[in-house]
Amino acid sequence: MNFSPIDWIIMIVYLSITVYIGIWVKRYVQNLSGYIVAGRKIKVSLGVATFTATELGTVTFVYFGELGYVTGFSCFIIGILALIAYTTVGKTGFIIEKLREYGMMTIPQFYELRFNKNVRIVGGLILFIGGVLNMGIFLKFDGIFLSEVMGFGPQALGFIMTLMLIIVMSYTILGGMFSVVITDFMQYVVLSFAMLATTIIVLLEVDLTTISDAVASGFGDSGVNPIVNPRFGWSFIIWILITNIAAAALWQPGTSKALSSESPKVAKKIFWVTGLTFAGRAMIPMFWGVAAFAYFGPGENSTAAMPMLLGELLPVGLLGLLVAGLLAASMSTYSSYVLAWSSVLTLDVISVIKKGGYSEKTTIRITQVISGLIGFFLLIFGLWYKIPETAFQYIFITGTMYTAGALGTVSAGLYWKKANNIGAMCALILGAIVPAGFLILESYSETLPGWMSFVTDVNVAGFLSFILAALGMIVGSLLTQKSNPAVIINEEEARYV
């Protein structure tokens, strides 16, 4: 076991403080907007901390580290694409500025404002399913990482992860977005320090010449050139860039930070500054993965190689701090995601179906119950589902199930006057079909007829879903302009701030 008593003390003290503060801040929740969007009181620095912490879970380290181990430096392109996408959204305010101006709490709320209730229900359901499936593997990967770093082995996995989930659920269910942002801030600070110290130690222990030689001999040109790397290529680059732009603007856990911000201007600034960190967010764990390749050589379990490296190299105390930081990272991701998906199902599906809706108190209660159910699902799903290819591709294809349709629906809804409810419905459904087909058919790829093989190519499936969604919106709207005239939003009435 790599974990010493000092490491244990650091981890336990840190977790105890987090839970205490997370539960304590529930006193600031006065109403539904307090629970879901922190009363729209978030300023730039706190917004950047909570946004980055949300998008930086242990699973992020695992899939980026894994990519570094199996592709060398070529995967660094993903960091550059994320940087371009998030800073562009921050600079232009693409989608997020308008959604914040309208005072939305969830993205499907906009579907009803611009289209109708049915679009909101369908959009909310697709977002909920895609979102929960997306986080379905988090627990499993977090478990692999922590058990390897701590040196427990796989048998302790279930226990560690169940305990962590209970801790996160306790404060997320009670305190909503206030608990999320305050604990996210602490987690961001601890994790950033641990990442800095870890990077320095990896650089000291595995020198750059060794890494460079290992990449050259192990991967050749595909270790530095993403275009020639068989896992990437142009279709991957275009798909990931579009997905990143869509996710930046429309991925509820992230977008909720813009919707929780003080003003549309603050929302843009949060995205701009956070976007600047996104290349580092990807490249730092990827670099640890490349270092693991240089240190162990090929042949290790690709998911476990990077955590094993950290378990071997990090000294007593720093290991405890890193594990505390990683637990923190996971907790902040879980809390934001669980709150985001439970809010969507409650506000955009259950409350819309119920005539007259529910009171704010009942709505918060329903959100809390759904949060608990999502937690239970994560445990069950994480244990049995076999993940296709690498974790990174699973994460992106489940995300695409929602973002492809949402990008077409929201961007056309905001910036194209002819967009109507039929077009929106077509975009949402067509955007979800190909990724869903991939997830179902991927395990049967060998028995499928040749003409259907494109569905089981993750890069093609992802890219195609955006094209289908865009076509669905354009063709669906243009063909039904007379029977379903587009609804024009009254800017004066819709403006919240």
Place this chain on the structure above:
Amino acid sequence: MSDGVLIWMILFGIFAVVFFSIAAIVAIKGVSDIKDIMNDPELNNHD
């Protein structure tokens, strides 16, 4: 060290510095953001 590795290492260095610099600034400024929320009169009528 090949040109490809050198380019990625330089980019890695730049973006790692950006990441940690922003983290340091946010860590300092974020404390005052939290204080503002705690002292917000709209959110402090729970006593």
